[in-house]
Amino acid sequence: MKRSLFDFFCFAVIICSFAYLSACSHLSKKSLTPEEALRKRVAAYWETLIAGDLEEAFMFIEPKGQKIQNRSRFTAGMSNFIFLSYNIEDIKLKGDRASVRVKRTFNLQPGLIPIEMKEPAIQTLTDPWVRINDIWYAAYGKPRPPFLNDPKRLQTTPSPLKP
Numbered sequence: 836m837k838r839s840l841f842d843f844f845c846f847a848v849i850i851c852s853f854a855y856l857s858a859c860s861h862l863s864k865k866s867l868t869p870e871e872a873l874r875k876r877v878a879a880y881w882e883t884l885i886a887g888d889l890e891e892a893f894m895f896i897e898p899k900g901q902k903i904q905n906r907s908r909f910t911a912g913m914s915n916f917i918f919l920s921y922n923i924e925d926i927k928l929k930g931d932r933a934s935v936r937v938k939r940t941f942n943l944q945p946g947l948i949p950i951e952m953k954e955p956a957i958q959t960l961t962d963p964w965v966r967i968n969d970i971w972y973a974a975y976g977k978p979r980p981p982f983l984n985d986p987k988r989l990q991t992t993p994s995p996l997k998p
Contacts, residue, residue, distance in 0.1 A: 870926055873964060876971040877935050881921040889913050897965050900975025917942040919955055931966040932974075 867875070880895040889910040893901070896909065918941045925936040938959040943952060963974035 869966065870928055872969075873926060873928070873933055873935070873966075873971045874923060877923055877926075877937065877964070880973060881918070881937065881939070884913065884916075884918045885920070887917075895973050897967060897972035897975050905975070915944050917944065924959065925961075933964045933966075933971070934961050935964055936961045 876895070880892060883889075883892040883895070890906075892913065893906050893909050896905070918939060920940045922938045923935065924938055927934045936959060938957065940955045940957050942955050945951075963976065964971050965974045966972075
């Protein structure tokens with residue numbers, strides 16, 4: 836009898852310790868600065884794009900933009916790209932809004948354009964993000980082509996492989 840009571844006590848201590856550590860890890864997540872939380876969220880977004888999980892990547896779009904027609908447009912447009920890598924170059928915060936400059940390397944899907952790209956393209960864009968209920972989302976805006984000649988958004992980076 837004493838042995839089973841001791842076993843029950845040990846089991847209860849282990850469960851309580853686990854619950855305590857879980858609560859502490861939850862609190863540490865809340866203690867991220869807004870910039871750290873945004874950086875983590877942007878990285879997760881780009882990791883899903885690199886993995887090719889467009890449905891999951893769409894969940895990073897702010898809730899007001901998560902409509903069926905927008906999902907279809909997003910997945911159709913993004914499926915033209917094969918993202919290879921990314922680098923978060925700059926984050927500018929202003930309250931619940933932010934602009935994030937990301938350098939991305941990608942290939943286009945074969946057959947998308949009539950010429951063959953022998954090397955991946957490198958492009959740096961600044962994208963708006965918005966914080967809603969302490970969660971950062973890519974701000975939804977009117978769809979626009981990725982190669983716009985908009986100096987505020989586009990900054991081309993020469994390929995390091997070319998002289």
